[in-house]
Amino acid sequence: MPGQKVTIEFNDRIVRQFMIASIFWGAVGMLVGVIVAAQLGWWGMNGKFLEYITFGLIKSEGVSFLTFGRLRPLHTNAVIFAFVGNMMFAGIYHSTQRLVKARLASDFLSNLHFWGWQLIIVAAAITLPAGLTRSKEYAELIWPINIAVAVIWVVFAINFFWTLAIRREKSLYVAIWFYIATIITVAMLYIVNHLSIPTSLLHSYPVFGGVQDALVQWWYGHNAVAFFLTTPILGIMYYYMPKAADRPVYSYRLSVVHFWSLVFLYIWAGPHHLLHTALPEWLQSLGMLFSLMLWAPSWGGMLNGLLTLRGAWDKLRTDPVLKFLAAGVTFYGMATFEGPLLSIKSVNSLSHYTDWTIGHVHGGALGWNALMAAGMFYWLTPRLWNTKLYSINAANMHFWLSLVGIMMYMGSMWIAGPTQGLMLGATAEGGTILKYPNFVETLLEIRPMMWARLLGGLLFLAGWIILAWNIWMTVRRGQAVNGVMEVHEEAHDQKEVTLKQSFINAPFLYSAGIIVLTLIWAFSPHTISLLALLMLALVCIMSFVHLQVSGKTWGQWYDQLLCSWFPFTILVFLAVAVGGVVQIVPLVTVDRDQVVEDRLQVPYTPLELAGRDIYVREGCYNCHSQMIRPFVGEVLRYGEYSRLGESIYDHPYQWGSKRTGPDIARVGGKYNHAWHYRHMENPRSTSADSNMPNYPWLLEAKTDSAALPSKIRVQRILGVPYPEMSDEQIAALFDEQAKKIAAELAAPGSDIFVEPDREIVALIAYLQQLGKSQPYTPGAATAAAAKP
């Protein structure tokens, strides 16, 4: 019986808002990227340049809020959360309403989502340059903003799932699967990686420390790439690609297989950011192997995108939308091939800490995210404003500028990374000494590549500005319209599955069985392991045979599952949760004293802790690692390889992920105080041609010693073995050590006179103890605490 006819008017206003926000923040994020790229080429870009462009009117040796260490997090956060975030919300809200035949559930929640998110971005743009940071990559924002992000994300989730609950199209399309995975997983990752204890309104320490913090961070960091930059965009691809090409999707079967394998495997790959570090080797192996296994599922997405174009390739000549989408998916394929490659331990030993990684992420961010965003925006704008795109030629121009820009960017980084990696590891005279003992030599070698990268970035930004202009002109001559759709309200005959049915069925039970047996095989002693392997083989064969016999029934079950959003969401959550549980739980529940190898970190003195917080504030970890890998080249250059116990009390950990400067895990005692003082004042006075910026404000600013009692209290709660100290005792320890360092700086023959309460003194105290650990013996933790 045909039901009542209803007309839905979609909420496209929110789509327009998110789209415009994305274009704006995209330009900001890319502009900051261009600035930080220039800073890597020329140190003076953090303040000295003001002198040149104002003809000496403004005198500056360096401006704190313009330094690379503070702007780089702004760049990454702006691109990920502001640019891609807003783009994703626009795409999800636009396509979901149409795919489920329902207007967004709540206009209020939609607006709250939009304005809340913009407010968060503005807060980030203020706090990051101010040096308020948690120092965990892509998780730098301070705790009050973290809470706001979590709240707004929940608003988004409610709005989205509520819309699913009132949908008129029962069956969920593949794009919606990806959106569900995004919402669920990002919430899980974000909350766990942002667990911290505040020491003040603007500062907190993460609950995890050292190796645990590193593992949790990259479980999050890697999957921010996976579930914030990849899965939502794949969903968007599944809607806009067939729409723009006017062709059916290549393979539904491939959608099913690559979706589930992708969301299950991705979450395990995080430790590939920590290869050859002090992370236990079983975790490193998991990170590498799951990255390799991820190659095919990722390419499943690329295939489904590109092969959807079969029969429509000719349209690429005329339609800029398809040009962008096809190129975007191609870059996705490139990046997801390069990713597994870089995760192979032997390749990673060369590529890690170098520009190769930087080139790789920009292949993803510029090639995949930004090109997909542009394709989607060019498709949406004429439809949302009921007109034609203002200029096809300008869109084509944008396309080619972007393409050349990306190639210059990635090409220069492909040269710079391996070049520097090889130079740093090169030895001479029978392998006994380094061929390039001075780190700056390797930096000078790749400097031309840094300028090439800047040019590539500029071209890409120029293209983006053309897009902004083109869309602005289109909007001006059009009129905002909301999409409408006529649907028949019909009684649904599709059956839904109950929660029980979603678990008690062959496909789920086989998958669960295979996962459990694999875990038993991998982590059990010999006999049980062998037994599990045999059973695993048996179950695999059984499931294969069963699939051949009753594949149809399985297909019907899945069709029913697609009509049941809640059980579907639960299954997605289970699939993404397994990896994290297996990797993180053993490492965070183990007694920390039991995992340290042969050395244990000595807790920081109050002055050193204050200095460390300055180190964190200035974002030093953006260029300096504190993790010496077990390679001959690194041991010759930096000293013995880093042990897990040496950073076990570091909240947050400071291992770093990139070396624009040398590793400093053992810099303590290598130079005298005066060297560090001069080096922070002007790095080129101690290291000719260094590209590190000047930090003149550290010589003037006073150390925030008042915050120390609260900070040390939190450190104690987190299990750092500090003795109980009164505020006065803390102040006394602080003063004593600060005066000693200031006196040593002012030694006879020196012209350095500095008050003990200046930040430079605290920072020197911190740097001078780096690498000073104690041999580990049981019970040593308490002995360490006794040290002032």
Added chain:
Amino acid sequence: MSAPNKPSSTASAEEPALRPHTYDGISEYDARLPNWWLFTLYGAVAFSIVYWMFYHTTGMGLKDEQVLAQKMEAVAEARLASSMGSLTDAQLWEMSRDPKFVTAGKTVFATNCVACHLASLKGKEENPAAVGPSLVDNVWIHGAKPTDLRRTVTNGVIEKGMPTWAPLLGDRKVVEVVAYVLSFHKEPASP
């Protein structure tokens, strides 16, 4: 509403059938998974099982630290073999008159020493803000004999800001740079 993206009539007969359901006009084929794609997936899984067994179940693969220890042993042996041995003051003076050593030393100096001692070797004498003292006057803070110089460069004087150079430069380059510095000085008349 008509589904706009039905396959064109020119599609070959082997074209897989469309799934019955469409979403906002989007329809889907149900093509088989490409074999090469499946092999990539299965291959990666098989490799992972073997790799895990090699390194973690059987313990056949060496750990990073074990590999490093082997390599560092070789380095230590090579170091012993290539050591410059104990050179006397006289030998070092002689080297400082040999253009071969002096030119090599100049290169080492230019990359590693100029930041503190300046290209002129005058250090603090030329610019008070420089970290290192002059190396061309006749004042030697840590001993004036060539062997003292070699020791100073080798071990460094951390309190004064002079790093320990031996691990970075190696014995040969240390001697070369000492020869270069000595080339600016006169050998004292023998007693």
